[in-house]
Amino acid sequence: MPVSRPLFVTLEGIEGCGKTTQISRLSTFLTRSGVAHKVTREPGGTPAGEEIRRILLTPRDPALTPLADLLLYGAARAQHLELVIEPALAAGRTVLCDRYRDATAAYQGFGSGLPLDIIDALHDLPGLNRRPDLTLLLDLPVATGLERARARQTSDGDILTRFEEATLTFHGKVREGYLELARREPSRFVVIDAAGPPEDVFERLRAPLAMRLGLREGSDG
Numbered sequence: 001m002p003v004s005r006p007l008f009v010t011l012e013g014i015e016g017c018g019k020t021t022q023i024s025r026l027s028t029f030l031t032r033s034g035v036a037h038k039v040t041r042e043p044g045g046t047p048a049g050e051e052i053r054r055i056l057l058t059p060r061d062p063a064l065t066p067l068a069d070l071l072l073y074g075a076a077r078a079q080h081l082e083l084v085i086e087p088a089l090a091a092g093r094t095v096l097c098d099r100y101r102d103a104t105a106a107y108q109g110f111g112s113g114l115p116l117d118i119i120d121a122l123h124d125l126p127g128l129n130r131r132p133d134l135t136l137l138l139d140l141p142v143a144t145g146l147e148r149a150r151a152r153q154t155s156d157g158d159i160l161t162r163f164e165e166a167t168l169t170f171h172g173k174v175r176e177g178y179l180e181l182a183r184r185e186p187s188r189f190v191v192i193d194a195a196g197p198p199e200d201v202f203e204r205l206r207a208p209l210a211m212r213l214g215l216r217e218g219s220d221g
């Protein structure tokens with residue numbers, strides 16, 4: 001089905017909110033609907049970005065400072081925008097991105113206390129100033145998200161390590177930060193209840209995405 005224009009869509013949420021599962025379901029839905037698209041993630045999405053991801057997610061003592069964190073997320077993002085996101089949009093493909101700049105505001109800003117002005121200033125730079133057209137925020141109580149993510153720990157050592165170091169309070173601030181960002185930009189954000197069975201959550205995500213892409217309701221089986 002033809003789409004009026006490609007959209008830059010981001011998925012956001014706290015740890016364990018189910019973004020990764022849902023993004024692959026959304027991708028299947030777009031394929032079945034004939035929507036050319038690219039699935040990607042941050043930090044990552046390019047070879048250099050994946051290397052930066054390893055630096056960012058490796059626990060270290062002393063830890064990276066919030067500013068060092070911000071600049072590394074920004075470096076990976078600049079690379080990702082220029083090499084992946086912009087070319088895909090220019091080629092008429094919708095982009096589904098697992099985390100983007102709202103993650104920086106939520107984690108480095110609301111979570112770690114870096115002033116939002118600094119984060120905004122970085123994202124005003126040419127090469128970093130692309131805003132998403134639509135942001136799907138998967139919202140979940142922190143305890144539920146952490147429990148879900150812990151259940152995956154045997155297959156994902158990097159999540160386990162992060163949780164040993166991160167407190168419930170920190171993730172609470174991140175969740176509240178995301179909700180605050182959504183309140184500030186209600187036309188860009190759709191807040192989705194991420195509790196319950198994944199198929200129910202998928203239906204909650206599919207409807208706003210289909211609407212924004214101008215797809216006929218019920219075009220997917």
Ligand code: TMP
Nearest residue numbers: 042043073099100101103104105107108
């Ligand atoms: P993921 O587990 O969803 O792939 O995300 C990796 C981690 O990176 C997650 O703990 C959130 C964090 N993150 C930030 O702190 N700031 C950012 O800008 C991004 C993109 C991710």
